[in-house]
Amino acid sequence: xxxxxxxxxxxxxxxxxxxxxxxxxxxxxxxxxxxxxxxxxxxxxxxxxxxxxxxxxxxxxxxxxxxxxxxxxxxxxxxxxxxxxxxxxxxxxxxxxxxxxxxxxxxxxxxxxxxxxxxxxxxxxxxxxxxxxxxxxxxxxxxxxxxxxxxxxxxxxxxxxxxxxxxxxxxxxxxxxxxxxxxxxxxxxxxxxx
Numbered sequence: 075x076x077x078x079x080x081x082x083x084x085x086x087x088x089x090x091x092x093x094x095x096x097x098x099x100x101x102x103x104x105x106x107x108x109x110x111x112x113x114x115x116x117x118x119x120x121x122x123x124x125x126x127x128x129x130x131x132x133x134x135x136x137x138x139x140x141x142x143x144x145x146x147x148x149x150x151x152x153x154x155x156x157x158x159x160x161x162x163x164x165x166x167x168x169x170x171x172x173x174x175x176x177x178x179x180x181x182x183x184x185x186x187x188x189x190x191x192x193x194x195x196x197x198x199x200x201x202x203x204x205x206x207x208x209x210x211x212x213x214x215x216x217x218x219x220x221x222x223x224x225x226x227x228x229x230x231x232x233x234x235x236x237x238x239x240x241x242x243x244x245x246x247x248x249x250x251x252x253x254x255x256x257x258x259x260x261x262x263x264x265x266x267x268x
Contacts, residue, residue, distance in 0.1 A: 075203070075251060077135075078103060079111040079172035081187040082119040083180035092179045093122050095209040095243070099178065100126025102243035107132075111171045113164065114138030114156075116149035119178055124149055135171060137164050165190060174203040174250050179212040196233050201255035205238035205246045213239070232256045 086093055100123040103110055110127045113120050114136025127134050128151060135154040139161055142148075148155060158164050165187060169175075177188040194200050206213045217239060223229040233256060240246035 075108055075173040075247075077109040077111050077172050078174045078176055078247075078250075079168045079191075080123050080176050080178060081180060081184045082112070082123060082178035083184055084113070084115045084118040084120050085181065086118050086122075087179055089210055091210045092119055092212070095207055096122035096178055097126040099123055099176070099207060099243040100128075100132075101130050102247060103127050104130025104132030106247065108247075109133040109135065109153075111135045111137065111168050113168070113183075114148055114152070115142075116147045116151075119180065121149060123178065124152065128152070137168050137171075139164050169194070169200070172202065174253075175205070176246065176250075177204075177206045177213075179209055185216075192237060195236050195255065196229075203238060203250035203253035204236060205240065205250050207243060207246055208239050208241050 080099065082096060096119040100110065104127045110124060110132065112124060115121055115138065124134050124136065133153045135156065136149055136152045137156045137158060138148050139158055143157060156167065158167060169191060175188070175191045177184055191204055195204060208214070220229065220234065224231055224234050236256065238246060238249040238253065240249055
């Protein structure tokens with residue numbers, strides 16, 4: 075993986091552990107020579123991960139829509155800042171630029187971005203690794219719900235391991251480096267014709 079896209083909040087959250095984990099991930103990316111691709115903000119966990127990569131002499135590409143430049147305080151110190159027209163364009167460009175995806179704690183936008191790349195993986199539109207850095211158990215309820223989706227027949231068991239989960243950046247990046255996309259001919263059950 076040469077470039078990893080990180081999805082996370084423009085808010086810092088309520089726990090110091092979130093900021094520390096974002097910074098740890100940024101330092102780990104820089105130490106491994108992996109470029110960061112992210113949403114382009116200077117604030118919250120987004121800013122923390124970008125600042126840590128830059129502080130480790132790493133390269134950072136931010137992608138941010140015009141409408142959010144002022145609202146999210148676009149990061150002025152990035153290696154490359156791309157301003158796009160829409161959220162759709164933002165997500166598509168971040169996906170195109172990246173070899174893998176990591177979600178840190180965040181809100182609606184973080185989950186939207188994570189589930190979009192997971193869906194694309196399920197559909198076979200990409201074979202890039204996806205992971206979550208499960209800081210202080212933040213994603214535990216979501217991971218339990220994903221298991222429930224499998225139990226209820228809405229996600230195939232073969233697709234559940236598509237999402238790597240770890241509590242440390244080193245472990246997560248190592249799991250993602252070993253990822254092999256599932257080889258499944260069809261992902262949806264077809265109705266039986268009579």
